Amino acid sequence: MKTPITELLGIRYPIVQGGMQWVGRAELASAVSNAGGLGILTGLTQPTPQALADEIARCRTMTDQPFGVNLTMLPSTNPPPYADYVTAIIESGVKIVETAGNSPKEFIARFKDAGVKIVHKCTSVRHALSAERNGVDAISIDGFEAAGHPGEDDVPGLVLVPAAARALKIPILASGGFADGRGLAAALTLGAHGINMGTRFMLTRESPAHDRIKQAIVAGSERDTKVIFKPFRNTARVFRNAISEEVAIRERAPDATFADVQPLVAGARGRAAMAAGDVDGGLLWAGMAIGLMDDIPSCAELIERLVTDCRAHLAAATRMAT
Template sequence: MKTAITEMLGIEHPIVQGGMHYVGFAELAAAVSNAGGLGIITGLTQRTPELLAKEIARCRDMTDKPFGVNLTFLPTFTAPPYPEYIAAIKEGGVRVVETAGRSPEQYMPALKAAGIKVIHKCTSVRHSLKAQQIGCDAVSVDGFECGGHPGEDDMPNMILLPRAADELTIPFIASGGIADGRSRVAALALGAAGVNMGTRFIATKEAP
């Protein structure tokens, strides 16, 4: 199956693994990538940039397929050393970053200069349009069904996805309530170019 997302990311199936805290380790990311999707290592699960570099190296030992790193920008008084995390991602040869939380705008120049594709998680059409405007290559449109997001609009995917398809010019993936082939087909029918699947992967032997 070819979509704008499979072509952009160099993957076989339009399935991206969600970046789940304390779940997205190298074993799971490599397994998803080896199966033809895009595995995701959760960046801030690794307490330091040095540990993230080691996790990226471990994943590279387990797969020769593309994989990405999730980087969540948290509203904290003491921010994690994001430039160092981005450097570890770049030096590890990772070419896809899933950003979440706050806007990645201030880090976009560094990510784009490294040739990294950026997929930003958004819970509304207006945030998706902002992500498109600041140069994100794709967005993950997260309906109210999606776990672990900070959105406050309570908008389910049945309404949100076709609205995103009407407004966006960059490709997007659907996140929330995706668990099997039926939900993937439904997401594609509503305008998405792929799916972001998180919770379903917890039921795999590679998830800790």
């Protein structure tokens, strides 16, 4: 399955595992890469740049295939030392980075000088065009169906992906709402050159998420996610649980500020819930594609299934068109 994405990233199949906080660790990233996709370590899951360098080294003991590192840069009163994380990525010899959040413009020259390919995740065509002008190598265009922060425009992938394909000259990954071969076929037909999947890879056997978390999300449907933080212009999609419901109540209060929900959404709380299997103990990031999931396969089984089903759906569409 050769596309501009497989050629750019040196992978067999146009399937990228999105960077996921607390989930993107060596066990998962190496399994995705060994199966022919692109595994991604989540940089800020590691508490320090040195810890990230150690996790990169650990991942190398598990795969000889390409893998990347996600570096998400979000506004913060006490931001992580992003420049030091960039140094750890470069000095560890990683050749693919997925950037998200704020523009990676500050670090593009450093990555380019080190021969690192940059895939930047965007939630709008205007931001994607800006990233293209700044010199990134590919765009992951993130529809409103996605987990995490899908932007403030509320545009779903069915519109956003072809709009991006029409406007951009660099390769595109479709992100948000993808979980099966039918979705991969649709993304390619809409003009993308591959897909970026997060939630589906979280629900695999190699994912470090607790099995109770996996089982709860698999049992959910496309109606079991919730959009929060919209009043604070930092919209996020999460799994519908007791914490997300309480956040929604608090943020609807008159004159609510982010400080009113901060105790409920602290990162350490979410990490502890993910590790302990406490479904209602913290925010659990999940996209609307959970409505398309009903099992917990290995990464190899999942990717083989996606590729086989994608080819079948593309062949069926060709027959119908002729």
